[in-house]
Amino acid sequence: MKKRYSIPLILIGLMIILNITARLSRPFADFYVTRIFPYISDCISFISGLLPFSLGEMLTVAAVALILLGIPLFLLLLIFAKGKRRKIAAFTGTFALWIICYITVTETMNCFIMYQCTPFSEKYFPNSHEHTDEEITDLYGKLIKECNELAKEVPHDENGCFELTCDFRSEARTAMKKVGEKYPQLRGYYPKAKPIHFSYFMSQSNLTGIYLPYTIEANYNDDMVRANLPSTVCHELAHLKGFIQEDEANFISFAAASGSDNVEFRYSAYLDALEYVHNAVWENHVESALPLSDEISDEVLCDWFRFMPENYWEENADKEVISTEAVSEVSTAAIDTNIKMNGRDDGIRAYSMVVDLLLDYYYP
Known part of the structure; x- marks a missing residue:
């Protein structure tokens, strides 16, 4: 040969x-x-x-x-x-x-x-257990309270929505180095995350960020609403330290951003966590937690579950080469298949499994 x-x-x-x-x-x-x-x-x-x-x-x-x-x-x-x-x-x-x-x-x-690798929970939460409805209800209430309070401290635009003003790429590196003091595998060098030039295609794929193993880079969708940026960048940087599981990267993102000295990062962290826990509460019909949804402030309601800015799709319709529905379906299937092929039967649902890690963290 x-x-x-x-x-x-x-x-x-x-x-x-x-x-x-x-x-x-x-x-x-x-x-x-x-x-x-x-x-x-x-x-x-x-x-x-x-x-x-x-x-x-x-x-x-x-x-x-x-x-x-x-x-x-x-x-x-x-x-x-x-x-x-x-x-x-x-x-x-x-x-x-x-x-x-x-x-x-x-x-x-x-x-x-x-x-x-050994799951994050086994390494850092060895005493984790089956969590109760009371615990997820309490966690839901804590996250709502944190979001309500932080929403009053962060900047807002003319529409009353969160406005990111800090140098989030530098702050993300600082936050990740800080959380590395608690979780040693996260120590070391961090590059600045980079925006994707073709962010519209990422938007069609329902992606806020992406880790590219070919060049070991943390990339983010520069078109999405700014409330998502701090948690997204921390999530992608976590992959650079070998935490490839999506729920683990989500948790590390929360731990890093919520521990930041910057209030905008803390708000992004709690808002992201609240969305996941809120979904878990409603999907599992946790009766004791459902009434707490009424306590979410108007400021938080203006920011959560927002992916793209208002009128984004209408204003960028000329960029659509392939239909958004088709791109979204292919992207979802590809991510789901990749995760399952690597031994994680949860597939794309792995992202939402961060709720279990949050419960392990708050109720060890």
Whole structure:
């Protein structure tokens, strides 16, 4: 076998072995994430962080362009360059194989292995138990109270909605370093999160942020309402420290933002947590908690469960190349499938499982 094929195939084979080893041995996954991945993450995120734009997004755009333009070009060359067909096929095959190798290596080393680690609750809440309706009712009340009080302290725009005024990218790094004092795996270097240029596509996908393992970058949707930004950026930065499970990243985001010295971050944290707990209360028909919904202040009601600004979809209708419904369905299915393939049967519901971690945190 020629060297140009053997090296990428060997690397792909090695990644398959690492994936299987991680699935069969949790200690191996834990060792990798705590002892090896921090060096990889700090190094690559520092280099990619030197760029003012999202390198991962640019690579994704390049990949799409390569598929749309490269395949027709390849076919045309095969048709018209009769004397060079073998060389063209060999070059194209080698190039495609190295791309597959790069994706396999970065997904395995910077994402897949982390799914097999010891759950956050087992590491930090060893005495967690089955929580009662009384506890979730009490938590619901506490979050409502915190949100009501913080809503009076944060800035508001002319419509009475929350207005973000702080340097949230720098504050997020500070908040994450601070929470790292409590949860050691979160210690270390943090790059600044980056906005996605094609944020409208993220909006269509119902995404507030995204972690790109190809370049170890934390990215956020720059079009969404600003109340979501602090908690979203902290969530994505948590992935850079090996916490790949979505409920765990959600909890870390809450712990970091709620512990921030900045009131805008604290408000974002409690607002995000309140939405998840509110959904859990109503989905599970926790009778003792339902009446508490009436205590939510008008200021909070103006901010919660808001994804995009008013009239966003109407004002950006000209950007819609593929229908929002189609993009949303494909995105949801892709996320759900990815999580399930990595051993989490909850699929996309994993995001909302943060309620269990919040209950473990408040009622250990």
